[in-house]
Every structure is written in C-alpha cells, then in structure tokens.
Amino acid sequence: MSAIALERPRARGPAVRRGIGRAALFVLVGAALWGFWEGYRWLWIREGWSWPFTVTDNAMPHIHRIFQALVDHARPGGVGPRLITILTRAALFTAKEAAVGFALGAVLGFALGVLLAHFRILQRGFLPWVVASQTVPILVVAPMVVVWLNPKLPGSLKDWGAVAVIAAYLTFFPVTISTIRGLHSADRKALELMRSYAAGDWRILWKLRVPAALPYIFAALKVSATASVVGAIIGELPSSIQDGLGGQIINYSQYYTIQPTGLWATNVIAAALGISFFLIVLAAERIVVRRAPENIA
C-alpha cells in the first residue's frame, strides 16, 4: 500500500507510443539546439557583437556545412576520398587504441580496487596518490611514455601500444574508486549470511562483494569509456602518430583558417566515437546488471 502511495502516478500508455513520444522529443530538442546555434550566429554576426567573441563563418560554421564537409571530398576539386572515409579510418585506429586501453585500464583498475578494498592500510597509503595521479597533465607526459615504451614493444604494437597505455592511465582511475566503494557496499546481513555458510574471503568476494559492486563498477565504466577515447586522442597528439583522430585534429587545426569545417567534422566523429563507447558499455550494463536501477552516487 505504501508502495502504491509513493509511486508517482505515471501515464501507462502502450510502451510503443511512449517510445515514439520520447524519440519525437529527442528530435525536437535537437532541432531546438540547432536553431539556437544558427540564431546565435545570425544575431551576433548581424549586430557585430564581439563579446564573448566575434562570430564569423569560421568561428561558428553553419551546422549543415559541417555535415556537408563530411560527405565532400577531403581535398578541393573533388579528388581523393571523401572526408568521412578518412575520418572513419582514423576513428577506427583511435578506437583500437582506446579499446585496448579501456580493457587494460578496467582490469588493472578493478584489481587495484580489490586490493585496496581488502587491505585498509594500503587504501590509506595509496588512495590519495591514485587521486593525485589524475592531476598529471598526461598530454605533456605522453611523448615520454612513447619514448619509454616503444623500444620494448613488438613491431605490431609500436606507437599505438604506447597510446593504449596512456588511455589505460585515464581509464583505471574511476574503476578503482568505484570498485572500492562497491565492494564495501555489500549488505552487512548478506555478509553475515555468507559467514554462516563458512565461506572464505575469496568466495565472499566473488559470490557477494563483486556482484554487489557491479552497479558501481558499471557506473565507473561508463565514465571510463569516454576517458579511454580522450586518453587515446590526447596520447596521439604529441606522439606524432598520424593515423588516428588526434593526428587529424592537429592536421585540421593547422588549416582551420582556410577550412574550419574540417576540424569541426573531425570533432563530430570524435564525439560519435565517445558516444559509441559509452553506449556499448551501457548495453553491456543492461545485460549484466539485471537489477532494479539504484541511485548510486
């Protein structure tokens, strides 16, 4: 009875109709954002306002021109491959680095979390430095990481393997923090129940603590998914690796004044890559964590 009373009355139309409604709203908001961009552009250009910055065709290109640039040929004169072909190839390269980095970071982050959660004294000693590790400006350290690792990497991993390590560095942190929190979140009574079965620490970890931690870990993995893409792009920037999105960003930022849409289009693809990684983790979460969604901080 109290359950009914608490539940906010919800319209329970057919699921399909609600789905369509939500999709329509999504498109509507997208259109509104587009309109806002174009309206802002128009107003600032017409009035010549210079605050916060002067709007020109270069500073804020038309949205449709950015998408136009994607399907156009990358070089003027209609020769060579289309921009989207080049960028997709670059995105796949970056995705490879990010995915390897993500896997590496997630596994290491989880292992570190288990270790720190189990030994309180280690947690006291190392956790502050785990947090501090994230303040290292990875961009400026990246070239050195490449120099360190490249000689030790087999040929097939050369260059991009080092970038994957950089991506892993950004990935592991949220996973560690949330693993610790999640492992501690197991219900005390459930723990006592396990003890009553005379289950050892290792069994309790896998049968109880890890399942209890899964929602937390997935919350972190969603953050990490994006972080791994960021790490891969940032890692490419100073390492003079040309094949990925980072290389394209450097390339097009040099030609920004003559072809601004190139950089914008690259960023659209980078955004799409980040969102895809996020959605993949989201889908994995839906499959693995089959429980009522909880609010976890």
Add this chain to the structure above:
Amino acid sequence: MTTAPTAVQPVPRGGMARLVGRRLVDWLPAAIVLVGMTGLWEALTRAFHVQDFLLPKPSAIASTFWSTRSELWSAGWFTFQEALGGFVLGCGFAILVAIVLARWRVLGSAFMPYAIAANAIPIIAFAPITNTWFSPLDKSSKISIVAVLCFFPVLVNTLRGLTSVNPRAIELMESYAAGQVQIFRRVRIPAALPFIFTGLKVATVLAMIGAVVGEYFGGALNALGVQILTRARVADFREAWAGIMLACLLGIALYLAVSAVERLTLRWVPSTSE
C-alpha cells in the same frame, strides 16, 4: 535520507587542533608511501643510470624546481587562473542549469539524453576551436574550454542529486504548503550537496588538465603548458618535469581546497569520507 538509526553518539566536538591531529594520523600511511616511492624512484634511476630524457632523478627535479621557482610560479599562476576561471564559470553555470532542469522536469527529461551524450564526448578535442574563437594568447580561450569541460560532470551529478531526494521529504514540505522555491532552498539543494561536491571534485582535476591541454594548441609564452613543452623540446627535461610537478601540485591544491569546503559544508554527514 536519514541514515540507519544508531545509538546516541556524542557530538564530535573538539578544537581545530584535534581535527588536524586526527588528520595527520590518517595521512601517515600516505606520507610513508610518498617517501617510499620517491626513494625507490631515486634509487632505480641511480642504479640503472636512467637518462634524463627518460626520467630524471627526483632529487634533480626538486633542485631544479627550487632554483627556477620564481619563473615556474609565475607560469603556474597564469595557468591556474585560467583553470580557476573556467572552473568557477563552468560549475556555476552547470548548477544553475541543473536547478532549472530539476524544477521543470519536462525540460530535464528532454535535455537529459543530450547532457549524457555531451558528457561522453572528448570535449578536449575542441580546445583548438576555442583557441580560434579568442586569441590563443588570451586567457579566455582556455577559460572557455575548461568551463565546457567542467560543465557536464557537474550538471549530471547535480541533477541526479536534486532529483533523488526521498519523496517523503518532499511530501512533508508539501504538507507545510511550501512553494517550489522553499522546497529547493530547504530540501533539494541541501540534499544534493554531496552529489554536487562529487561533481565539483571531478571538475577540479579536469580544470587544470584542460588548461594545460588548451595551451598545447597554442598559448602565451608565460603559460605553464607552453613552458613544459618548450623545455622538453630543447631537451631541458629537468625543467619540464619541474613544470609537470607544479601542474600536479596545483591540481591537487584545487582538489584539496574543494574537499576542505566540502568538509566544512557537509558537517552534518556522519562521515565525509573517501
């Protein structure tokens, strides 16, 4: 909301001194780890004659840090201003937007998918664009990219905090015929504070990194990110590392400052731990 009923506990009173004292003991293992790691680093770089371009000795970095402290400090301060400006701007705006989206839920549910998607975008890739909006030499170019970086995590966290209040706590306010302004001021915002601080702490780390990355795509000569790069380019690795150290220290300082504000603000929470 109210935590599991516990036995009556004494109010944790006691002067600042006791608070600091306890803190010191808490930090002891961390200090030991720091000393141990630095010692190990020093020993290994000496034992294997690691060259500077790979990794300088910590003692060498420290002495360079000290001898170039005034230039380092002015570069660090320049970049810190960018980070702080963007942090304040981005977080402030994010909290305002979150309040609006929580007040008008229809708007909230309409914009939420976009906020989540934006949160999954490598925003750092937009740094070269903000550099062209403003002059790369202008602080505004870094402030704006830092603000955008900080915006989304704070928005998502704040919105979650504002909307995950115990429904009965809201019913109680409605039973007092309290209006929306009162409900936000007295219930939703206080209840969301722990979530807001979680977002803010994430943003502190992003702020410093964002400013340095922004400078990578071009910045004033006197900026820390530019300094580190040029030092590394002319093979002055000790100075580059001293700069990296400073960037870390400033990031940690911002994080600790926000944590301190959190601890002061959230005194009611039984354990403001982590």
Add this chain to the structure above:
Amino acid sequence: MSVVEIKDVTKRFGETTALQGIGLDIEESEFVSLIGPSGCGKSTLLRIIGDLIQPTSGSAFVNGKPARQARIDRDYGIVFQDAVLYDWRTVAKNIALPLELARWDRRRRTAKVKEMLDLVELGGFESHHPWQLSGGMQQRVSIARALSFDPPLLLMDEPFGALDEMTRERLNMELLRIWEASGSTVVFVTHSISEAVFLSTRVVVMSPRPGRISDVIPIDLPQPRTALTREEPRFFELVTQVREALHLGHESDRAAVAPA
C-alpha cells in the same frame, strides 16, 4: 462539525483501484486508526486527507474546507514511518522548519522548539544531528515537528512501524499523553491490531483489492489509558473483534479473486 469528512472517494493508479467509494467522518478530538493488510489503501487515504495526492473522484474536507485549502492553511501535521528528518539540520532546526515556513520570528521559534522538546522529553538534544539519535528518538523529533505549529489535526502513517516493541509501547503512551494535552484530532495508520485498539477511540478496518472500509469498531475502553489497559478483558475482546473483522475482509477478498 467534522474535522475530517471524506465523501465517496475513489483513487486509481493506472489500472489498480487503490480506494473504492470511501466515506468517513472524523469528529473533533477523536483518535481514529486505519488498519488493514498491505494494499488496502490506508496510506493512500491518509495522503488524500493531507492533499498530498488527489482522489480520482469524490472529495475530502478538513475543518469544513477542501483538503487543499486546509493544507495551505497548515491545518495538519504529518508523521511518516521513517522520521524523514533533514540530515543537514540539527534537532532544534528540524522542529523549527515548519515555523520558519510560517514566518514565525526567531524568539517565538526558539521558545516553541524548547516547549516541544520538553513535550517529547528530548531536552538537551537541540544541537544534535539526526544521525546521532536512535530510531525512537528520531521519531519523537518527527512528532515534535508535526505538532510544533499546533495543528488541529495530526496524520500519522505507521509512525512506530519500524521500532522495537518496547520503544513502541513507550511511544504509544507518550502519544496518548500528547494527544490529551493538545486536544487535537489524530488519524493513525497502523497494521498492529493491539496498537490500534490501545490508542484509538475508533478503529476503521479496511480490506484490499479494491481498498474499502469493511468495518468501523468503536473502542469503549476508559480514558486515560494506562499500561494496565492492555491487560483488561475488554481490551482482549476488542482485539479479537478487530482481528475477526480483518479476517472477514480478507476472506471476502479471497472469494473475489478466487477462480470460479
């Protein structure tokens, strides 16, 4: 004039009918318990009286006014099963919250908070935070908060449901003392038969699917009630009567859903 007047109230949540054709009048200074199994809509009915949710059809009046107006006039105080204290406010500030909203000045607030703390015997705990109190103490703070602005009506939704038997009996006594001292009307939701009989002047028995009133049992135990009341033969008779009414309602429910 009735303090609470419920006229033919029906409430649906989607396809579920939580309440069906409820009619109930509660007079001034009555102590009325709503009792019934889970799903009978007793908490829903309480929230309709408090205008925290609106009925699908029918209407509720408090003090002769529509429930909404009564809420705006702050005619009732409410207590939930969990104390719902605001963690960021001290005990004193939690009790003062409705007074702040009613724009009482500081001096009046302080005096009233002290009076309420004495009433629930929590003097000296002003500056404690909720998490420093036991469950029973938290609930007493919550009662003090509900009574702080002297509402003529007190709505209580299983307020002692989460407490142990000893604490519960002590708070029952305390509640009766407060009820007598304040002269207010109480509507009390519970699923404890003995608690309902011990506290009430009238017990309203409800049954589920759809939620409806199946019986109203006047409790003629003498006032004031004491620890000895629980040992009187009449007490046991009434407990049995309520129990049988509950079972009857439950059986008719079974019959209604049983496949033919």
